[in-house]
Amino acid sequence: MMIDKNSPIPIYHQLEESIKQLIESNQLKPGDSLPSEREYSEKYGISRMTVRQAIINLVNERYLYRIKGKGTFVTEQKFEQNLQGLTSFTEDMKARGMKASSKLVSFEIIPADIKLANQLNVPEHGPVYEIKRIRLAEDIPMALERTYISANLVQGLTTEIVQDSLYKYIEGTLHMNIGSGTQVIEASIANKEELKLLEIPELSPVMIMQRTSRLEDNRIFEIVKSSYRADRYKFMIDLKRG
Amino acid sequence: MMIDKNSPIPIYHQLEESIKQLIESNQLKPGDSLPSEREYSEKYGISRMTVRQAIINLVNERYLYRIKGKGTFVTEQKFEQNLQGLTSFTEDMKARGMKASSKLVSFEIIPADIKLANQLNVPEHGPVYEIKRIRLAEDIPMALERTYISANLVQGLTTEIVQDSLYKYIEGTLHMNIGSGTQVIEASIANKEELKLLEIPELSPVMIMQRTSRLEDNRIFEIVKSSYRADRYKFMIDLKRG
DNA sequence: AAGCATAATTGGTATAGACAACTATATTGT
DNA sequence: ACAATATAGTTGTCTATACCAATTATGCTT
The missing domain is CATH 1.10.10.10 (Winged helix-like DNA-binding domain superfamily/Winged helix DNA-binding domain)
Structure with a gap:
């Protein structure tokens, strides 16, 4: 020492x-x-x-x-956290031995409203990719995922890239380094869109998980807001003693 | 000033x-x-x-x-709870500079029903401590906490020990070593007991966090089921990139 | 007008020293 | 033998100073 x-x-x-x-x-x-x-x-x-x-x-x-x-x-x-499986739905399902798939609902460029602009740290009305996807396990809808990406920061995004791997594109093609992130989990009652796309009855509880991803220079490049069916999905965290 | x-x-x-x-x-x-x-x-x-x-x-x-x-x-x-290194409600509140308190609702020995018996890995109808507490921040109810402990494994528990530190008692007095644990987070709608004790309106969403704690030899000694008010609590997780 | 060097301002790191509050132990007085 | 007292050691608070590093403002040069 x-x-x-x-x-x-x-x-x-x-x-x-x-x-x-x-x-x-x-x-x-x-x-x-x-x-x-x-x-x-x-x-x-x-x-x-x-x-x-x-x-x-x-x-x-x-x-x-x-x-x-x-x-x-x-x-x-000292409990520490194993976050494996909280990052990627696909990997999580694979670990549980289930077939994971996803269905693209929409892919478009929208102007950022004031809330999203603040979250992504872009100007209001600035161009932002919005990607909506349904995540399915064994063909049963599990979550509605909304991804928001600054179109000025991450350029040339296509549905193919999103379907393949956004991270690979950012690091491999755009040569930007991905840094840390933050995840916020909260409980809520499903709104209309969630009810419809997740095929759940009214007043169903949902878990909302919002991930903020940053580059190495701390610029935010992605906000992912996922609404999980509370009846089918539980988040497990391993605590290990230090 | x-x-x-x-x-x-x-x-x-x-x-x-x-x-x-x-x-x-x-x-x-x-x-x-x-x-x-x-x-x-x-x-x-x-x-x-x-x-x-x-x-x-x-x-x-x-x-x-x-x-x-x-x-x-x-x-x-924002009022967010960081799950990393989460140990106790009291410490978390202290870290936020808030006054934390807890109110003991009940402390008794109950026979384990079949579900609890399986979770704690004890025989059905076996004796289990049940400790119910309200956790308050600045005197506002934030969570209902139900702790279940096998009475055969952890003997001689009193309200004083529980109020002080269960972990200290287990390691210091009983000389058993605490090992790892698991945490499951899910969303739900508050049941009657939660509505009443947390002073929230009907159909309010709650976050249910269930911790399973094990000894070093992997025996389960504790199940803690906490119901947090979803309107006041968000759980935050820092993601490290490897 | 644009570009560049410089200064001023900000937070970041590090030092040395002083006294207070608290704990444990040793000593002393009875 | 016991209680009170001194002591040494610990973290907690606070000061005053110095220099470094990043950013911004300023003024000079071209």
Whole structure:
């Protein structure tokens, strides 16, 4: 475990990663106490405040917790998430041994209304691809998926590309690097469009999952809003202990 | 907006609350820029590092975001729960700077019906602790939580232990090691009990989150079924790209 | 008018030191 | 033997300063 003061990587970040690594390799076990801030400070010849910054970040990430007057300890229980299967419907169905298919409902360029413009970070009325698809498992409708993509950012989109792989097109053809994303899950009651396309009775509950996908430079390139039938689809998340 | 340097409340916390208040009262609107750190520092006669601590906390709570060389800005504040590292309602609320509380509805030993018996992997009619709690944020009911624990596996449970920390009891007193878990999220319409205890109108959607917790030897020791008000809760997941 | 260099402003990193609040342990007084 | 007190060690708060990095504003040159 080394600290390079001349590295362009901040010292606090180096220390942070170093401690995180010790926890993840189980050299620091849950409940173990860490060296005090002053010990770290003296050991590496860095300021105590710099040590604090590293530790505070790890506390915020729930790797550590601290008790005033006692010390800093490794968190007893750190659940982490396995997001496999939450990203792609097709992969998810495949993992369950089911036949997945999709039906294109519409593919067009629409002007962004104010809400969508804000979500995609494009000007109001700016051109946006709207792709509506029904996702089916064993030919039973499971979800209505609406994808919105800034037409100025991702150019030359066709139904074929969308049917194949949008990500492959963005990275392979357009040479843009895909970064991180965020997903929001909420419950609601199906609206008229969802009722009709998902073939469910009125007042049925739906799970709405909205994914925001970003490029490496943090520009948003895609909003995917999926409405799943709550009676047929449950989201499972594996929690693993760290 | 005042800062009292002699108050026992830390200065950074006073400033933090003061800015938060400006945002929540809409005197600072989403997208607005804040005074710079140096301006705050001079205005209140406090150190820039103290200002930073207040602002960094608000950035972590997603009230603000900052761009190097440009400034600090107000974000769209949304009530979203991050599922990553989700451990307890109390911790999540604390992370948002909100007052979390819980109200014990009932605590009893019941015989497992066939469904619960299967889920917990205990014999039918076997003794199971059932703990019902209302989770509140700022005294507003947010979720109904039902915890089921095999009474043969986890013995000597009391309301005090449950109120303190079940995990601490299992690992510390019973010397059993907690392993992994699974979480299932689904949408539904609130049933009568949920309507009443969550104080929501009929036909309201709810998000049901069911956690299954296992020991290291894979025995299931706990089923937690939480019903969240869909109007107040959104679950957010950060997606990392590998 | 356009382009470019420079300065000013902003947040980001890092240091050194001081005192407060809290915990655990050792010491002392009775 | 026990209780009170001192002490050393921990995290928490706060200050003052310095320099770096990214962005924006300004003024100069062409």
